[in-house]
């Protein structure tokens with residue numbers, strides 16, 4: 001993916017750029033709002049990682065607003081030390097697609113950026129998701145693996161749908177909480193792990209190969225063997 | 228300092244002086260009004276009576292002259308003088324050359340220069356000078372008539388009243404000044420009391436309070452209000468101090484741990500794997516520290532009340548069902564049963580609030596119940612209406628919190644001794660409490676015998692009342 | 708520091724009031740000239756009043772009260788108490804002219 005990072009902190013920027021490139025992405029960098037806006041407006045990107053507070057007169061919010069005013073709909077992930085609920089709401093209102101509070105784990109950032117960059121790439125509305133021998137029909141809400149029907153609770157269905165939509169990507173627990181349950185906080189209890197392991201019982205247990213993989217220190221990934 | 232203070236209380240700027248001046252003015256005006264009325268009602272009344280008597284006299288004498296000419300006028304005047312028992316009447320008729328024709332005055336007084344005007348003229352009566360009120364009238368044929376009344380008695384009365392009033396005014400002046408000074412003194416004493424306290428507090432003595440006079444008057448009320456404010460402020464300050472102490476203490480532990488781990492790895496790690504592991508765990512420690520910061524910031528954000536702007540109607544039933552669904556799996560994993568009880572499923576309680584914060588608060592309560600309950604227990608999540616409140620209770624069968632500790636459980640960083648070995652930082656209940664207060668509700672911690680019953684009581688959003696019967700006054704409007 | 712101007716103001720008000728009270732009604736007063744004498748309190752008038760009383764005596768004879776008053780009046784005038792005499796004579800005359808209301 002082609003990514004743009006607008007971040008003024010050299011250390012953070014260096015660390016993020018290195019990580020993104022190691023993950024196989026092409027990453028450009030701007031260390032102030034003016035350059036960031038110029039780059040974002042003149043070159044196509046799959047996603048933009050945008051710091052809220054930037055030097056040079058144009059802060060993250062202004063940059064994004066200007067970009068959206070130019071009808072540029074590149075997905076934007078806000079990166080900010082302003083972690084209050086209000087700030088997040090403001091960021092999303094201004095047209096941001098996701099919001100991550102500093103300090104952050106790189107794995108979380110990477111997972112979210114990849115999810116964003118992949119988004120909106122689908123051709124038309126999907127009715128069927130397929131990963132390996134696992135099929136999920138969004139219309140009849142039926143799930144089959146190797147041709148065998150699997151009964152799922154509504155929430156399990158949504159969890160699987162989310163994982164399948166992000167097949168091949170790392171999905172963090174926080175992303176699952178937000179995307180499947182619409183919760184914007186982290187419970188102390190390992191609620192997500194339990195739900196995923198229950199889903200695994202139904203999807204993976206009876207079959208020789210597992211599709212749901214645990215990614216250490218990051219989250220989960222749904223991936224067919226060999227793909 | 229004292230000099231500056233005195234200057235600020237200087238004349239004209241001092242509220243005390245202004246109040247005193249207003250008091251003196253009002254007192255003086257009312258006194259003057261009273262004196263005027265008294266004067267008008269005594270001396271003035273007598274004067275008006277004399278004047279009207281003379282006028283009546285003059286009219287009847289003029290009529291006589293008209294009817295019977297000079298002779299009848301003279302006869303009438305003589306008769307009146309003869310019958311004037313109180314010996315106060317004065318009459319004089321003069322011809323065009325001012326020669327007396329009839330009456331009991333030696334001659335036309337020079338001072339009575341114009342007719343129809345009241346004069347006070349001294350006259351000699353039995354060798355004694357006294358004062359007479361008189362007025363001249365024009366008669367036909369150039370004759371002139373002078374009618375008067377001896378007003379010496381009235382003059383004496385007037386002097387008497389004037390003297391009385393003078394003394395009264397003097398007394399009033401004295402009273403006015405004394406009252407004004409008293410008011411000023413009172414105000415300054417009361418204000419000095421407040422400013423003494425303010426100065427003491429500005430100087431750092433936060434325990435100082437405004438002294439009460441015990442009279443229960445407005446100043447006492449003010450003093451109480453100020454003292455309440457000071458109490459609240461010092462409670463807040465205590466809170467801040469406590470929090471900062473707690474932060475310093477509670478964060479030092481994980482920071483120390485992370486640091487030790489890194490330093491240890493730096494000098495003793497054997498090989499890459501060990502180094503990696505050490506760094507990984509240090510990162511986890513830092514994440515934990517960050518989580519504590521987040522939680523603290525969140526709590527203060529909630530306590531500041533800024534989130535109230537984002538309140539919206541929240542339906543509790545789906546919210547609770549979602550939470551129940553989210554936590555059930557985790558509960559079962561630990562061998563616990565999690566039940567959701569709704570008193571009246573038909574009636575969905577609604578409240579005005581912040582959905583996200585309510586979710587987080589209830590999640591914290593459920594976290595605790597799961598965390599502290601031994602396997603095999605039962606946890607109930609229940610909701611019911613209690614008057615104007617909606618009460619959501621999370622009850623478990625774990626160890627509970629000893630009654631003596633319950634009031635401290637919502638303090639930041641509070642953790643019971645027994646909670647040492649469970650993960651957590653003691654901020655969960657603080658957040659629940661803050662959320663409750665943000666919504667105008669409260670958090671109750673009670674004994675579930677055994678276990679803890681934590682109840683979040685929140686004001687219900689009243690179900691929209693049935694449209695009231697239209698008032699008669701509203702009928703024309705609705706018809707229009 | 709405040710009581711001095713305050714007291715002065717109040718005192719000024721008092722003096723003004725006293726002056727006003729003393730001068731009310733005297734504004735048009737005429738001092739100066741010799742006071743004019745009233746002629747209805749002289750011995751001469753007393754005698755003329757006594758004559759009037761006699762003249763006004765009703766034909767049927769006066770009441771004893773009027774007669775007694777007239778006699779006393781005449782006596783007082785002779786003795787020099789002109790005002791007392793005139794007073795009694797006036798009462799006597801009043802009784803003779805208006806016997807109903809003394």
Ligand SMILES: Nc1ncnc2c1ncn2[C@@H]1O[C@H](COP(=O)(O)OP(=O)(O)O)[C@@H](O)[C@H]1O
Nearest residue numbers: 595599627642643646651652653654655656679
């Ligand atoms: N359900 C419960 N049962 C027993 N003790 C509890 C329960 N909930 C809270 N406590 C006590 O109150 C303390 C504070 O709780 P909390 O503020 O949620 O912090 P934490 O969960 O991080 O310890 C806990 O450490 C524990 O001692």
Ligand SMILES: [Mg+2]
Nearest residue numbers: 594595651655
């Ligand atoms: Mg807790």
